[in-house]
Amino acid sequence: MVQTLKVRDAADVEGAIREAIAAEQPVDIVGHASKRDIGQPTEAATVIDLSALNAVTGYEPHELIVTVQAGAPVSDVISMLDAKNQQFAFEPMDTSVLLGTSSGAGTIGGMIAAGLAGSRRIRSGGVRDHLLGGKAVSGFGDTFVAGSRVVKNVTGYDISKLLAGSWGTLAALTEATIKLVPKAESQVTLVLRGLDDATANRAMTKALGSSFDVSSAAHLPVSETRAPGDALARLGAPVQALTLVRVEGIDVSVANRARSLAELLLPFGKAESVDTEASVEIWQALRDVVPFAATSPLGNHVVWRIVCPPTAGAVLGTALKRDTGGEVIYDWGGGLVWAALSPAADAHAATVRAHAAAAGGHAMLLRAPKEVRAAIDVFQPQAPGVAALSRRIKENFDPRHILNRGRMRRDDLP
Amino acid sequence: MTIKMPAPDEGILARRDEIIAALREIVPGEGVIDSEREMMPYESDALTAYRQPPMVVVLPDTTEQVAQVLKYCYDNGIRVVPRGNGTSLSGGSFPLADGVLLGLSKFKRVREIDFDNRVAVVEPGMTNLAVSEAVAHEGFYYAPDPSSQIACSIGGNIAENSGGVHSLKYGLTTNNVLGCEFVLITGEILRIGGRAPENDGYDLMGIITGSEGLLGVVTEITVRILKKPETARALMVGFAEVEAAGECVARIIGAGIIPGGMEMMDKDAIHAAEAFVKAGYPLDVEALLIIELDGPSIEVDELIRRVEAIALDCRSTTCQISNSEQERLLFWAGRKAAFPAVGRLSPDYLCMDGTIPRGKLPEALAGIRELGKKYGLRCANVFHAGDGNLHPLILYDANVADEMQRAEDFGADILRLCVKLGGVLSGEHGIGVEKRDLMPEMLSDIDLAHHQRIKCAFDAKGLLNPGKMFPTLHRCAELGRMHVHGGKLPFPDIPRF
Numbered sequence: 001m002v003q004t005l006k007v008r009d010a011a012d013v014e015g016a017i018r019e020a021i022a023a024e025q026p027v028d029i030v031g032h033a034s035k036r037d038i039g040q041p042t043e044a045a046t047v048i049d050l051s052a053l054n055a056v057t058g059y060e061p062h063e064l065i066v067t068v069q070a071g072a073p074v075s076d077v078i079s080m081l082d083a084k085n086q087q088f089a090f091e092p093m094d095t096s097v098l099l100g101t102s103s104g105a106g107t108i109g110g111m112i113a114a115g116l117a118g119s120r121r122i123r124s125g126g127v128r129d130h131l132l133g134g135k136a137v138s139g140f141g142d143t144f145v146a147g148s149r150v151v152k153n154v155t156g157y158d159i160s161k162l163l164a165g166s167w168g169t170l171a172a173l174t175e176a177t178i179k180l181v182p183k184a185e186s187q188v189t190l191v192l193r194g195l196d197d198a199t200a201n202r203a204m205t206k207a208l209g210s211s212f213d214v215s216s217a218a219h220l221p222v223s224e225t226r227a228p229g230d231a232l233a234r235l236g237a238p239v240q241a242l243t244l245v246r247v248e249g250i251d252v253s254v255a256n257r258a259r260s261l262a263e264l265l266l267p268f269g270k271a272e273s274v275d276t277e278a279s280v281e282i283w284q285a286l287r288d289v290v291p292f293a294a295t296s297p298l299g300n301h302v303v304w305r306i307v308c309p310p311t312a313g314a315v316l317g318t319a320l321k322r323d324t325g326g327e328v329i330y331d332w333g334g335g336l337v338w339a340a341l342s343p344a345a346d347a348h349a350a351t352v353r354a355h356a357a358a359a360g361g362h363a364m365l366l367r368a369p370k371e372v373r374a375a376i377d378v379f380q381p382q383a384p385g386v387a388a389l390s391r392r393i394k395e396n397f398d399p400r401h402i403l404n405r406g407r408m409r410r411d412d413l414p
Numbered sequence: 415m416t417i418k419m420p421a422p423d424e425g426i427l428a429r430r431d432e433i434i435a436a437l438r439e440i441v442p443g444e445g446v447i448d449s450e451r452e453m454m455p456y457e458s459d460a461l462t463a464y465r466q467p468p469m470v471v472v473l474p475d476t477t478e479q480v481a482q483v484l485k486y487c488y489d490n491g492i493r494v495v496p497r498g499n500g501t502s503l504s505g506g507s508f509p510l511a512d513g514v515l516l517g518l519s520k521f522k523r524v525r526e527i528d529f530d531n532r533v534a535v536v537e538p539g540m541t542n543l544a545v546s547e548a549v550a551h552e553g554f555y556y557a558p559d560p561s562s563q564i565a566c567s568i569g570g571n572i573a574e575n576s577g578g579v580h581s582l583k584y585g586l587t588t589n590n591v592l593g594c595e596f597v598l599i600t601g602e603i604l605r606i607g608g609r610a611p612e613n614d615g616y617d618l619m620g621i622i623t624g625s626e627g628l629l630g631v632v633t634e635i636t637v638r639i640l641k642k643p644e645t646a647r648a649l650m651v652g653f654a655e656v657e658a659a660g661e662c663v664a665r666i667i668g669a670g671i672i673p674g675g676m677e678m679m680d681k682d683a684i685h686a687a688e689a690f691v692k693a694g695y696p697l698d699v700e701a702l703l704i705i706e707l708d709g710p711s712i713e714v715d716e717l718i719r720r721v722e723a724i725a726l727d728c729r730s731t732t733c734q735i736s737n738s739e740q741e742r743l744l745f746w747a748g749r750k751a752a753f754p755a756v757g758r759l760s761p762d763y764l765c766m767d768g769t770i771p772r773g774k775l776p777e778a779l780a781g782i783r784e785l786g787k788k789y790g791l792r793c794a795n796v797f798h799a800g801d802g803n804l805h806p807l808i809l810y811d812a813n814v815a816d817e818m819q820r821a822e823d824f825g826a827d828i829l830r831l832c833v834k835l836g837g838v839l840s841g842e843h844g845i846g847v848e849k850r851d852l853m854p855e856m857l858s859d860i861d862l863a864h865h866q867r868i869k870c871a872f873d874a875k876g877l878l879n880p881g882k883m884f885p886t887l888h889r890c891a892e893l894g895r896m897h898v899h900g901g902k903l904p905f906p907d908i909p910r911f
Contacts, residue, residue, distance in 0.1 A: 062664040063771050128617050129589045144864040150769040152803045152841035154575045154624045155856060156865040161620025182670030205530050211641040253713030309609035311530045335611040362614040380614040385604045390616045396867035
């Protein structure tokens with residue numbers, strides 16, 4: 001029987017963690033629990049539910065920062081920022097499409113703990129780049145402050161960076177201050193059709209290496225089974241291969257840069273131009289990996305998220321397709337390869353890891369049944385020295401391995 | 415000026431000859447410096463008020479040598495202070511009497527440039543500017559640009575998470591570094607990150623960046639490089655009131671415009687800079703903003719128009735727009751030379767470094783003015799207005815009895831003011847020895863304990879750069895076991911500096 005503690009404030013979080021320490025029993029930290037099916041499965045008897053810590057404690061549009069409690073719904077915060085023409089630069093991924101969970105769920109704490117960024121990451125950085133600071137309760141049961149509320153800070157170690165992407169294994173975040181950016185006045189997506197993966201990779205490299213300030217570049221190969229999603233289907237996916245390049249900014253600049261970029265890309269074909277409204281939908285579909293949606297024909301496939309040097313993307317993706325018969329799509333100019341592979345007890349881990357390693361990258365199993373995730377390493381196994389250092393960090397924040405025990409590493413035991 | 419550092423270990427000092435001989439085995443030839451005269455250039459960094467010759471200077475030129483030196487020091491309980499080009503303004507590479515000063519100045523090579531993946535792999539002893547110069551032939555550059563970029567090392571930039579004029583739009587060092595080769599005090603060589611846009615596992619690169627040389631020694635760095643914007647133009651806008659300049663900064667950001675740089679100077683700084691470089695700065699204003707817009711020329715032209723309108727709306731009294739590259743550089747020349755320019759006004763000055771929320775600029779400047787009256791000292795202000803990073807320059811004369819002490823007290827009060835306004839003790843120079851004892855002004859004992867636990871994960875014996883950043887020494891084993899409650903100091907018997 002799992003016990004859920006719905007905390008009301010940060011003091012409650014401290015209390016719950018101190019009790020867990022005293023009982024030497026691990027706890028799972030959740031917000032909306034929208035990402036509980038990601039990572040190694042955990043077996044804690046107690047769940048600390050942070051969803052009631054959902055206040056916006058400070059929004060200063062002129063400072064371009066927002067401070068929110070960890071349980072605040074991401075969708076609500078995004079709507080609030082939208083009203084002031086501001087946004088998170090990193091386009092946080094909504095995992096509900098891929099996992100088949102309720103849409104619109106997900107909290108700020110979960111967004112930071114997972115650190116999953118969308119297509120603009122290649123230009124603007126990820127969650128870790130925009131998290132300025134916060135408050136959290138460590139595995140000592142103490143609330144500590146990480147970072148600050150200003151954009152430039154070299155006062156002690158940048159602990160907030162450690163918390164981003166740590167899947168709640170170092171501390172339970174209770175409040176976060178995040179840097180914002182103005183929303184672009186407009187955006188244009190250029191579409192090239194019919195390129196093979198290698199050629200598309202070269203086109204994306206050329207675009208991203210130009211001075212036209214490209215904010216995203218993705219490639220969707222031809223597929224017979226992949227779900228297109230409405231925005232991509234309107235362009236002809238997945239029957240046709242699409243290479244997509246986005247520019248954003250003030251109106252006059254976007255139009256100008258899109259024209260120049262189309263000229264630059266002429267050797268790869270004549271680019272079509274998609275305007276703001278449709279462009280927004282396209283990149284939202286890519287951010288959430290709609291082509292591999294849980295409800296799609298590939299819904300039963302395992303999904304890997306592989307990050308590699310951008311120019312290595314096509315070689316990696318092509319080899320994976322060849323060796324597994326699966327499907328891939330490319331984002332971040334080739335630096336992010338999403339792979340949907342047929343169901344298998346080991347999720348094709350050895351093949352995926354070998355190709356990722358050859359490309360100088362790393363792979364995480366983002367979607368798979370619980371028993372598959374329990375049987376293999378979901379996160380990238382690390383070199384012994386780095387793994388040992390990471391473990392020492394874990395133990396200096398959570399010596400009894402109380403917090404999300406086993407979520408990132410199968411050998412996570414005190 | 416003196417500052418209390420960890421007491422030298424007499425046992426180590428007694429073994430000096432033996433230690434030097436062992437280090438010479440690892441780094442042969444001129445790589446080990448032990449004569450008093452030759453060590454003189456190493457007895458301070460850019461915080462020259464503090465001087466202390468190290469026990470010995472070691473200048474390795476391979477990662478393997480760094481690893482062996484660190485392992486030897488670890489095995490023998492010898493303290494190590496890493497040093498890049500010695501430009502730290504907070505005493506980050508201030509030597510220890512019983513310590514090895516480990517200089518990375520021979521690590522000056524470009525290991526690889528990968529334009530297609532938009533990264534450069536460089537060694538930590540290269541200057542910041544040399545990294546940009548190494549990729550300039552293909553129209554690329556490295557965005558973080560601390561004012562000392564001609565001299566400061568890229569390894570030091572990692573230690574201090576350096577910024578510069580461009581950081582408002584293009585981020586700090588932490589946003590522009592993808593990976594590194596890194597040697598722990600045990601001599602273990604680790605590789606973190608690389609050319610992929612994102613790292614796996616805990617963000618170790620994020621914690622190493624800005625760690626002030628307390629966690630390990632970086633021997634190779636992979637940085638992100640960017641294509642140079644098509645054009646850049648600058649506005650020079652004068653205001654009769656500081657408050658109006660502050661409002662202008664807020665309104666520009668509020669309008670969704672992120673300039674390539676946005677810097678402010680107050681009256682004293684303007685006069686000093688103008689006398690020094692003749693940039694054509696207006697002398698009848700209280701505050702001057704230099705705002706640079708970069709990107710495609712059509713975008714820059716449009717943004718110049720918008721910024722000019724906002725400035726007018728904020729009661730600007732003068733506004734000049736650069737019409738040539740030469741003119742743009744002239745606008746910047748005074749700002750870039752502000753420190754030496756102010757140096758001509760007074761025999762000595764103390765350069766402070768704190769950050770405040772952008773919107774608190776007028777309040778901060780008013781507070782600094784009041785403090786100036788209290789301490790009877792002048793203070794010129796230049797700062798990164800776009801990101802709230804202040805650099806008050808406190809003018810004093812060390813030959814006048816108690817002026818140095820008053821300047822230091824004034825500086826500490828400015829930093830306390832920054833914290834009170836919601837800011838931090840350091841924006842880009844680091845804590846080092848300079849601000850070490852002010853850390854409790856911003857961080858509680860519990861906060862500090864969590865910082866120290868990071869140190870323990872990397873360097874359990876506390877041999878790397880001790881005496882910097884933390885006001886109190888801690889023993890890691892006890893820190894790991896303890897439970898801090900109610901903000902009480904856990905180990906009152908451990909000496910505070």
